Amino acid sequence: MARIPSAMTRLADVDQPPASNPRPRFAWARFGNSPWPWLLPLAVVLVFVFLYPVIEIIRLSFTSATLINENTPYTTGSYATIWHSPDFISMLHVTLLFVIFSVVFQMALGFVIAQIVTIGQQRGLRGTVATRSAVLTAWAIPGVIIGIIWSLLYQESSSGILNYLIRPFTHHAIPFLSQPQVALISLTVANIWRGTAFSMILIYAGLQTLSAEVTEAAKVDGANAWQRLVRVTIPQLAPMLLLNLVLILIDTFNTFDMVLALTGGGPGRSTEVIALTIYDQIFQQLNLGIGAAYAVVLLTINLVMTVVYIRLVERSGQGRA
Amino acid sequence: MSQIWRQRLTDCAIYLAYAVIIIFFLFPVFWVFSLSLRTVPELYASPPIWFPLHPQFQNYTFVLHQTPIGGYLIHSLIIVTATIAVVLGIGIPAAYALSRFRFRLSRSVLTAILVCQMISPVVIVIPLYHFLSILNLLNNYAALILVYSALALPFSTWFLKGFLDAVPHELDESAQIDGCNRFQTLRRVVLPLAMPGITSAAILVAVLSWSQFVVPFILVDDSSIYPVTVGLVNLQSNSDGITLQYLAAGSMIAIIPVMIVFIFLQRFIVSGLTNGAVKG
Numbered sequence: 001m002a003r004i005p006s007a008m009t010r011l012a013d014v015d016q017p018p019a020s021n022p023r024p025r026f027a028w029a030r031f032g033n034s035p036w037p038w039l040l041p042l043a044v045v046l047v048f049v050f051l052y053p054v055i056e057i058i059r060l061s062f063t064s065a066t067l068i069n070e071n072t073p074y075t076t077g078s079y080a081t082i083w084h085s086p087d088f089i090s091m092l093h094v095t096l097l098f099v100i101f102s103v104v105f106q107m108a109l110g111f112v113i114a115q116i117v118t119i120g121q122q123r124g125l126r127g128t129v130a131t132r133s134a135v136l137t138a139w140a141i142p143g144v145i146i147g148i149i150w151s152l153l154y155q156e157s158s159s160g161i162l163n164y165l166i167r168p169f170t171h172h173a174i175p176f177l178s179q180p181q182v183a184l185i186s187l188t189v190a191n192i193w194r195g196t197a198f199s200m201i202l203i204y205a206g207l208q209t210l211s212a213e214v215t216e217a218a219k220v221d222g223a224n225a226w227q228r229l230v231r232v233t234i235p236q237l238a239p240m241l242l243l244n245l246v247l248i249l250i251d252t253f254n255t256f257d258m259v260l261a262l263t264g265g266g267p268g269r270s271t272e273v274i275a276l277t278i279y280d281q282i283f284q285q286l287n288l289g290i291g292a293a294y295a296v297v298l299l300t301i302n303l304v305m306t307v308v309y310i311r312l313v314e315r316s317g318q319g320r321a
Numbered sequence: 322m323s324q325i326w327r328q329r330l331t332d333c334a335i336y337l338a339y340a341v342i343i344i345f346f347l348f349p350v351f352w353v354f355s356l357s358l359r360t361v362p363e364l365y366a367s368p369p370i371w372f373p374l375h376p377q378f379q380n381y382t383f384v385l386h387q388t389p390i391g392g393y394l395i396h397s398l399i400i401v402t403a404t405i406a407v408v409l410g411i412g413i414p415a416a417y418a419l420s421r422f423r424f425r426l427s428r429s430v431l432t433a434i435l436v437c438q439m440i441s442p443v444v445i446v447i448p449l450y451h452f453l454s455i456l457n458l459l460n461n462y463a464a465l466i467l468v469y470s471a472l473a474l475p476f477s478t479w480f481l482k483g484f485l486d487a488v489p490h491e492l493d494e495s496a497q498i499d500g501c502n503r504f505q506t507l508r509r510v511v512l513p514l515a516m517p518g519i520t521s522a523a524i525l526v527a528v529l530s531w532s533q534f535v536v537p538f539i540l541v542d543d544s545s546i547y548p549v550t551v552g553l554v555n556l557q558s559n560s561d562g563i564t565l566q567y568l569a570a571g572s573m574i575a576i577i578p579v580m581i582v583f584i585f586l587q588r589f590i591v592s593g594l595t596n597g598a599v600k601g
Contacts, residue, residue, distance in 0.1 A: 032502060032503040032504055033503065034422075035418040035419075035422035035424050035427070036418075038414040038415060038417055038418035038422075039414075039415050039418050039419075039430065041410075041411040041414065041415070042411050042412070042414075042415040042434075042474060042478060045411060045467065045470065045471045045474060046433075046434070046437055046471065046474070046475070048467075048471070049445060049449065049467070049468055049471030049472070050437045050440060050445060050471065052448065052452075053444070053445035053446075053447070053448035053449055053452075054440065054444070054445065056448035056451070056452075057444055057445075057447060057448050060447075060448070113342055116335060116338045116339070116342070119331075119335060120335045120339065123331075123332060123335070125332060125335055125336065125339075127336070127339050127343075128339075130339075130343065131339045131342050131343055132591075133583075133584075133587060134342060134343040134346040134347050135342065135346050136583070136587070136590070136591070137346060137347065137350065137580070137583070138346050140528055140579045140580070140582075140583050140590075141350075141532075141576055141579065142531060142532035142533075142534065142550050142575065142576075142579070143532060143534060144532075144534050144550045144551075144553060144554050145550070145553065145572050145575055145576060148553060148554075148557055148568065148572050149349050149350070149352075149353050149572060150349065151557075152352065152353060152356060152565070152568075152569060153349055153352060157365070157367075158367035158368070159364065159365045159366055159367050159368075159369045160369070161352055161369050164368055164369050193345075193346070193349070197346075201591065250439050253441070254441035254442070254443065256441075256442075256443050256534070256535050257532075257534035257535060257550070260534075260538075260554070261554055261557065275441065275443045275535075278443055278444070278447070279443065279539075282447055283539070288447075291447065292447070295443070295444045295447060298441050298443065298444055299440065299441070299444050302439050302440050302441055302444070303436070303439070305439065306435065306436050306439040309435075309439070310432060310435065
């Protein structure tokens with residue numbers, strides 16, 4: 001911001017004749033006066049890396065191509081296959097449980113932590129920044145490494161730390177990653193650990209923008225802390241909580257890296273979320289057509305969520321999208 | 322008097338909550354750090370020990386010298402640095418156009434960029450694999466960096482636009498009256514003022530690209546350009562528990578650069594996350 005004064009002094013130079021620029025480069029100047037040249041590089045990259053692949057994946061989903069043989073006639077067979085496959089139902093089941101529980105707990109925990117940190121900050125307590133940083137650490141660690149870290153915590157041998165800590169309460173070792181239902185819970189817990197930071201920081205930012213006066217007024221009117229939270233804070237935050245919800249829904253549906261490193265989708269297919277199914281169909285089973293059909297399912301989820309997001313942004317009246 | 326006690330009680334409750342939160346979020350990292358400094362018997366001690374009595378720092382030297390992790394770190398560094406350059410090189414002009422030009426399609430362009438942000442990388446990387454393998458561009462730094470950049474560009478463009486919007490338009494106008502064309506205006510007037518935002522964008526791109534996994538996992542099968550994320554997963558699946566302390570040390574090594582960036586530049590990240598996320 002130190003540059004502001006020097007830029008401001010230019011305002012004083014306005015009186016000088018504009019001819020002070022001796023070499024007007026007309027071609028360049030005119031070229032730069034349309035927005036499109038400025039947007040062209042971005043457009044090229046987005047067309048190549050997003051638009052083309054999306055069209056191609058939709059095309060592939062209507063074939064029965066494999067990675068080895070691609071020249072197959074067009075058919076809706078892939079969709080019929082996955083629709084009738086028991087794997088599709090189980091994948092959907094696993095994905096939905098994973099997404100719903102991740103999202104609910106990430107938002108709830110994020111909200112509680114944001115609230116605690118905000119109160120601590122208002123009271124000027126020490127350790128507020130340290131607490132916020134500890135939560136954000138989880139956000140900065142690459143997803144695959146989070147998977148590896150949690151696989152070490154979940155070790156089922158007698159040297160596994162979580163089993164050691166939990167033993168006094170359960171009296172037997174918990175098969176964190178080897179028993180299907182438990183593995184899905186373990187995976188979801190690790191994902192909650194990973195994703196809470198994002199919700200926390202968004203809600204924290206939202207809480208900073210709330211006017212203290214409204215809360216004060218409620219306090220004067222005799223509302224207790226719980227009433228102030230439910231009747232004053234949450235309604236004020238509602239639009240941003242909804243945006244937060246949609247963003248983490250999209251993100252959780254797309255999760256791939258952490259699951260691959262933590263469970264690899266196993267045991268069996270008990271933790272195989274949709275992104276893993278796509279990978280498995282295409283690169284393990286070489287069913288390009290079927291994998292593409294799964295990918296189109298995920299793409300549809302992405303697009304529906306995006307439409308909801310855009311509607312929400314428009315409704316909140318900030319005209320940002 | 323009871324009022325004071327209530328205040329103190331609340332403070333205590335908050336400190337207690339701070340402790341619980343910090344333990345919950347830092348314990349996993351602490352545990353991996355502890356594992357990374359052990360000898361093999363300590364690794365399998367039952368009951369587990371909290372921290373090794375004689376930390377084996379040579380585990381780190383071993384990982385850096387005897388495994389390819391050191392090389393993977395350098396690959397990641399190359400990819401991330403180049404990605405930041407490409408993202409800023411493409412994103413800043415686009416953000417400038419979206420911030421300073423009034424044209425009919427600008428809202429549609431912004432929406433299209435937002436839609437790209439929401440598409441799963443898993444979906445787009447499959448056709449890209451196919452396409453790049455035909456062009457013989459798998460295992461190619463340039464192609465990889467292009468895809469990394471593309472994945473970071475939608476949010477970066479939105480994010481940078483937000484910061485350019487905050488630079489007063491009057492400054493542009495006065496610069497133009499002074500005889501600057503748009504390139505000069507951008508370079509001499511707008512960019513210097515938007516520097517904090519550009520720094521935030523660069524840091525966020527760095528953290529997200531360092532974490533990137535799906536793209537290199539599918540587009541790279543040659544270990545001579547593996548980034549550290551893919552390299553570690555391979556180490557994990559090959560080592561089968563025999564070298565857990567090395568896996569832990571490798572994980573720590575991969576986290577440390579992010580942590581350093583994080584500790585020193587946290588204010589940029591926090592402002593970046595809140596700004597960028599709220600806007601899309």
